[in-house]
Amino acid sequence: MRSLANPYVATAGTASIAAMAALAALLALAPSAQASKSGSDGSTGTASVFMVNPVQSSGDESLTDNKDADSAVPASAYATVQLRNLDGSGYLSGKWANVRTNTGPAAYSTSNQFLFTRHDDRFEQVMAYFWVNQAQEYLQSLGFGSSLRPVNMHAQDVRIDQYGIDNSYQTDKQDFLRFGKGGVDDAEDAEVIVHEYGHAVHASQVPGFGTSLDAGSIGEAWGDYFAVSVGLDAAKQYGWPVKAEEPCPMDWDATSYTAAPHCIRRFDRNLTVETRKGEVHYDGQIWSQALWEIRKGYEQLGLGTRAWDTTLVDSQFDYAPDTSFGAAAKATYLKALARDGQAAANLVRDRFAARHITF
Numbered sequence: 115m116r117s118l119a120n121p122y123v124a125t126a127g128t129a130s131i132a133a134m135a136a137l138a139a140l141l142a143l144a145p146s147a148q149a150s151k152s153g154s155d156g157s158t159g160t161a162s163v164f165m166v167n168p169v170q171s172s173g174d175e176s177l178t179d180n181k182d183a184d185s186a187v188p189a190s191a192y193a194t195v196q197l198r199n200l201d202g203s204g205y206l207s208g209k210w211a212n213v214r215t216n217t218g219p220a221a222y223s224t225s226n227q228f229l230f231t232r233h234d235d236r237f238e239q240v241m242a243y244f245w246v247n248q249a250q251e252y253l254q255s256l257g258f259g260s261s262l263r264p265v266n267m268h269a270q271d272v273r274i275d276q277y278g279i280d281n282s283y284q285t286d287k288q289d290f291l292r293f294g295k296g297g298v299d300d301a302e303d304a305e306v307i308v309h310e311y312g313h314a315v316h317a318s319q320v321p322g323f324g325t326s327l328d329a330g331s332i333g334e335a336w337g338d339y340f341a342v343s344v345g346l347d348a349a350k351q352y353g354w355p356v357k358a359e360e361p362c363p364m365d366w367d368a369t370s371y372t373a374a375p376h377c378i379r380r381f382d383r384n385l386t387v388e389t390r391k392g393e394v395h396y397d398g399q400i401w402s403q404a405l406w407e408i409r410k411g412y413e414q415l416g417l418g419t420r421a422w423d424t425t426l427v428d429s430q431f432d433y434a435p436d437t438s439f440g441a442a443a444k445a446t447y448l449k450a451l452a453r454d455g456q457a458a459a460n461l462v463r464d465r466f467a468a469r470h471i472t473f
């Protein structure tokens with residue numbers, strides 16, 4: 115194994131990753147005890163995660179998966195973070211996320227210490243727990259579940275799976291998110307995790323959402339936008355670097371299938387309803403560009419991105435399961451008018467109109 119500087123904590127500066135992994139493995143061997151050491155009630159823990167993803171935090175577009183090798187990603191791509199809302203069982207389950215695995219052992223720690231690197235399958239379990247919790251905390255910080263209606267405010271089931279192809283998905287019927295391992299393991303990129311969580315958000319707001327081409331496209335667009343927004347908010351919260359383009363979802367997962375700069379999709383392709391292809395991910399870029407430009411407009415109006423995200427999420431309650439672009443844009447306009455005033459509403463109308471979405 116190539117020797118790397120320790121990415122975790124200052125007090126363990128001389129330990130190798132191999133030694134840390136061995137320690138972590140020992141900690142995982144005692145499934146009878148209850149987690150109790152960190153936090154008065156065992157609800158908090160310590161974890162190693164990517165700062166959204168290694169490409170976004172480093173700006174290094176030349177990083178590649180290299181068959182899941184630890185050496186493919188510098189130690190500086192990891193941050194040590196607090197895990198919150200754990201249930202005290204020692205597993206990665208808690209108030210807002212329950213992580214299960216069909217590949218490798220379930221992460222377990224009697225002291226809620228989850229310090230793994232990417233080659234260890236438990237790293238993706240940790241990423242999934244941290245980022246699902248982070249996304250729910252973000253929604254709650256906007257008022258959802260207190261001053262506003264709750265949004266997917268329950269323990270979301272998540273599976274890490276040896277799913278063969280490079281795909282992850284959310285299924286409404288069984289209500290779990292599933293992350294595969296094609297190319298870069300999907301759950302190594304927070305923007306993949308939060309994108310999928312975005313589908314669960316829509317499903318919780320409007321049961322059965324996504325039955326028309328437009329609604330399906332809105333679902334993909336929202337997932338991409340939400341992934342970027344939650345990641346940027348987390349970067350601000352924790353002081354993490356953002357060295358890649360902001361409107362770029364899944365910079366790390368996309369190294370397997372895009373040329374640099376690696377973005378699975380973009381918010382600046384100037385697509386309109388006339389240039390759509392009838393495929394929800396592609397056509398979603400029509401909608402996500404409007405969402406991104408409205409975000410920028412809210413900043414210019416002095417309202418800020420959090421106000422826009424609040425308005426956007428609140429408006430989504432009003433989208434029909436088979437909505438058209440026009441009807442959803444109108445619902446968003448009306449919510450912006452009610453919450454943020456005429457200038458904000460005009461901005462919403464204009465940015466959708468620029469994509470040829472009118473009402």
Ligand SMILES: [Ca+2]
Pocket residue numbers: 182232233234235237238299302
């Ligand atoms: Ca991995």
Ligand SMILES: [Ca+2]
Pocket residue numbers: 280281294295296297298299300367370
């Ligand atoms: Ca992948």
Ligand SMILES: [Ca+2]
Pocket residue numbers: 170305342345358359360362363364365
């Ligand atoms: Ca990104």
Ligand SMILES: [Zn+2]
Pocket residue numbers: 309310313333334337
């Ligand atoms: Zn999707």
